[in-house]
Amino acid sequence: MSNWSSDQEVDDIVEEEVDSIVEEIQYNYTHPDVPPAPIIRRVHIERDREEGHTRLWNDYFSDNPTYTNDMFRRRFRMNKPLFLRIVTAIENGVPYFRQRRDATGRLGLSALQKCTAVIRLMAYGYSADAVDEYLRLAETTSHKCLLHFVEGVINLFGNEYLRRPTAKDLQRLLNIGEQRGFPGMIGSIDCMDWEWKNCPTA
Numbered sequence: 001m002s003n004w005s006s007d008q009e010v011d012d013i014v015e016e017e018v019d020s021i022v023e024e025i026q027y028n029y030t031h032p033d034v035p036p037a038p039i040i041r042r043v044h045i046e047r048d049r050e051e052g053h054t055r056l057w058n059d060y061f062s063d064n065p066t067y068t069n070d071m072f073r074r075r076f077r078m079n080k081p082l083f084l085r086i087v088t089a090i091e092n093g094v095p096y097f098r099q100r101r102d103a104t105g106r107l108g109l110s111a112l113q114k115c116t117a118v119i120r121l122m123a124y125g126y127s128a129d130a131v132d133e134y135l136r137l138a139e140t141t142s143h144k145c146l147l148h149f150v151e152g153v154i155n156l157f158g159n160e161y162l163r164r165p166t167a168k169d170l171q172r173l174l175n176i177g178e179q180r181g182f183p184g185m186i187g188s189i190d191c192m193d194w195e196w197k198n199c200p201t202a
Contacts, residue, residue, distance in 0.1 A: 009138060010102060017041075020041075047136040047138070049107075049137075050107065051136065053110045055134070056135060057112070060080070076116075076119055076120075076123060083115075083119070087111055089156050090115055091111035091115075094148055096114075096148040097145075097148065097149075109136075109137065113136070113137065114137070115149065116131075117131040117137050118142075120135075122146075127139075128142040170186065
């Protein structure tokens with residue numbers, strides 16, 4: 001049974017079918033005189049997820065990638081080693097991101113595809129179905145990836161990166177700010193804490 005749950009698309013189809021059957025039974029039980037509403041079945045789309053992984057790998061992660069490291073950084077808002085560190089940690093720490101075979105022996109979505117989809121959604125503010133064409137993830141799968149990813153990041157990295165800064169952290173940030181010409185500055189991003197001759201006044 002765990003093999004079936006590894007294939008998100010099969011999971012989604014089965015879940016929708018069961019939900020529609022249960023709803024029809026409940027409706028017929030509570031409204032015996034009213035004819036049941038027609039069941040609208042979702043159309044299955046063969047997305048060729050293996051091709052999505054291969055394209056992603058060749059574009060960014062192979063020995064001779066299509067796109068440069070600078071393009072990767074601009075598109076993902078981070079450098080490649082940091083991205084791969086996050087993917088590895090998420091894949092090892094969150095079971096949802098581990099690639100498994102389904103009941104037919106076919107590999108499910110890779111952790112690279114799932115994490116890339118999530119980071120693209122967050123980096124660009126995309127809607128969940130925007131990554132379907134390139135990465136081959138359905139909208140519902142993208143939503144689930146996002147939820148599991150956020151929980152995973154909080155659980156795996158929260159103690160180190162999502163905490164209040166210590167006195168040592170603050171001093172390091174103050175030193176960096178001073179070297180850049182902003183003494184006493186901690187995290188000003190809106191011109192509210194620093195007089196700047198080029199700051200918009202409107």
